[in-house]
Amino acid sequence: MTLKQLRYMLAVAQYKSINEAAKKCFISQPSLSNAIKDLEEEIGLELFIRTAKGITLTAEGSEFLKYAQQVIEQAELLEQRYLDKKPAKQLCSISTQHYAFAVSAFVNMIKKSGADEYKFTLRETRTHEIIEDVKSFQSEIGILYLDSFNRNALQKILRENQLEFHPLFEAEPHIFVSVRNPLAAKQSVTLADLEDYPYLSFEQGEHNSFYFSEEILSTVFHKKSILVSDRATLFNLVIGLDGYTISTGVLSEELNGTDIVSVPLDVEDRMVIGWIANKKAGISRQAAAYIKELKAVIRTYGN
Structure with a gap:
């Protein structure tokens, strides 16, 4: 097993194509294919699944790749330190x-x-x-x-x-609401305060268990409920429908603007x-x- 073989494997995993990886590594396609085959034979694992549509990592290949990346990273640190080599991508x-x-x-x-x-x-x-x-x-x-x-x-x-x-940190639950929502002026809100407002949450697809919910208090009943798939849509609905969602309370004005504010939710639950x-x-x-x-x-x- 050599660093060159590991770098070839990383290139194939990145470009999902033997031909494209060979071009990026400046070697012939047969030479790259043989290098990967030799590596697979040496470690006794099939690293890639080869089909007419391309090449993808096997489960064993995905695991092996993470170790290979660490080895390559350490080798590059040595090269940068002692050979004054340019950092890799x-x-x-x-x-x-x-x-x-x-x-x-x-x-x-x-x-x-x-x-x-x-x-x-x-x-x-x-x-x-x-x-x-x-x-x-x-x-x-x-x-x-x-x-x-x-x-x-x-x-x-x-x-x-x-x-x-x-x-990373423990957070007290907050609601995110529009600055024009009457609840925005409150020091804190209760679940009773929220009853008449649309509740917005992120849908979890086929794995829609309460345990996978992104919002705390996922088992609480809501008269008005809307599921969304992305944060931009959720914030648009918070503004357009005077809705709310429950989260950590951490907002970024730089990324999300000033139309949404965070208000503490008066419950005993905490999020880690x-x-x-x-x-x-x-x-x-x-x-x-x-x-x-x-x-x-x-x-x-x-x-």
Whole structure:
């Protein structure tokens, strides 16, 4: 097993094509194919599924790739330090529930990356998909919350999938409403105050269990309820219909403007927001940089 083979594998996984990867690596297609085949034979695993439509990683290949990325990253650090070599293209994938602070941290991470080339991915998606993304190594980091209601169920799922939850901060539930909503002027609101307003929440698709809800108090009945799939639509409906959603209370005026405000919700429940990672592999330097920016953004909001 050589660094060259690992770099070839990374290129094939990135471009999902032997021909395209060969061009980027400046070698012939047969030479690259043979290098990948030799690697697979040496480790006794099939790393890629080859079809007429292209090439994709197997489950074993996805896991192997994470270890290969760490080896390549460490080798590149040595080359940069002692051979004065230019940093390689940066890669990092994050999956998250719909949080403004996660986007703010992502923006800051990219601005500070210093990379001439990069390919970063940010997925705002459903809770089940976040877990699946991190489980399958499609994302290095996943961001979600635990509370007294979903903790046991989600932690069981995380354990079964070799995932670990790392707390970031504890949040008191807030509602997000339009600045023109009568509730916006209140110091805090109760569930009774919300009865006549449309409740907005993120749909969870076929995995629509209360445990996968992005909103705390998911079992509370609402007379008026609307499910949405993205944050922009939710905020448009908050403004257009005088609706509300329940979240952490952390808003970004820079990203979301000043038309939405956060009001404390008078309940005893608390949310613990954190990040999950796969126990089978460590996180990359870029993912660690993202976590650092998450903590910095959260400290800013805390002040």
